[in-house]
Amino acid sequence: MSMPNGYVRCHGCTFEGIKQHRPITLEYRLPSGETVEGFRRFTWCSTCNNITEAEEVIESGSIQAEIKKIEQRNRGIAKRLFGFSREDLAELKYLQAKLRLAQARHSPARCLRCGEFAVTPLKFDSNGTSNITHSCGRSLFLVPEEPDAPRFMFLPEVIRLDADGRRI
Ligand SMILES: [Zn+2]
Ligand SMILES: [Zn+2]
Numbered sequence: 001m002s003m004p005n006g007y008v009r010c011h012g013c014t015f016e017g018i019k020q021h022r023p024i025t026l027e028y029r030l031p032s033g034e035t036v037e038g039f040r041r042f043t044w045c046s047t048c049n050n051i052t053e054a055e056e057v058i059e060s061g062s063i064q065a066e067i068k069k070i071e072q073r074n075r076g077i078a079k080r081l082f083g084f085s086r087e088d089l090a091e092l093k094y095l096q097a098k099l100r101l102a103q104a105r106h107s108p109a110r111c112l113r114c115g116e117f118a119v120t121p122l123k124f125d126s127n128g129t130s131n132i133t134h135s136c137g138r139s140l141f142l143v144p145e146e147p148d149a150p151r152f153m154f155l156p157e158v159i160r161l162d163a164d165g166r167r168i
Contacts, residue, residue, distance in 0.1 A: 006145070008051055008130070012138025017051040019122070019142070023156040024112070026055065028101050030163055036101045038161070043119035044132040044140070045111040054119040055109040055165050060102035067095050104163035112159060115166065 006019035019042055026038035039056035070092055074084045084092065111119050123131045128142035160168050 007143040007149070008140050009143055010134045010136060010138055010140050012134060012136040015134055015136070015140070017140070019051055020152065020154075022053070022154045024053070025156070025158045026112075027158055027160050028163055028165075029160060029168060030100055030104050032100075034097065034100065036097045038101065040112060042122040043109075043111065044122050044130075045114060045116070046118040046120075046135075047114050047116040048111060049135065050113075051122060052111050052113045052119070054111045054121075055161075057105060057109045057165075058098065058102055060099055063095055063099045063102055067092065067099065070095070101163060105165075107164045110165040 008017040008019055009015065024040065026040055028036045028038050030036060039058070040053045041056045043052055043054040044050075045052040045054065070084075070088050074088055083089075108117050109119055110117055120132060124142045125131075128144065130140040130142070132140045134140055162168050
């Protein structure tokens with residue numbers, strides 16, 4: 001799988017990093033043995049001093065709100081006769097698994113490279129300037145993409161984690 005990458009440099013020093021879109025699947029093992037797929041996001045990790053990917057930890061409150069929305073949508077008389085639509089049932093099952101993961105989760109998001117917590121979600125504004133101030137005191141920016149920039153090949157990888165994001 002070949003994906004375009006975002007090259008990131010620093011306005012203040014020679015730092016160079018790559019925002020790499022790697023085909024990774026995060027698979028969490030809950031204490032019950034159930035596995036739930038998780039999300040990740042690009043971050044700045046101050047432990048790695050680099051751009052990394054980290055877990056995206058979703059709070060149980062926002063998942064509960066989504067579940068409630070589906071339940072309310074299915075509360076009409078017709079729906080009471082026929083039950084939940086197939087799509088809603090599938091969505092509900094998916095959200096309930098996510099909720100069990102959120103409830104089993106105690107620690108904040110971890111960097112997928114070093115496993116530490118010193119991660120900040122990485123964002124760029126429309127000018128390509130990031131929200132991250134580098135250790136040199138200047139900000140990181142996204143280098144405009146060149147069409148012939150090298151591409152990297154990555155094999156799909158599954159990262160298995162426990163509910164608290166530790167590799168298993
Ligand atoms: Zn710098
Ligand atoms: Zn790290």
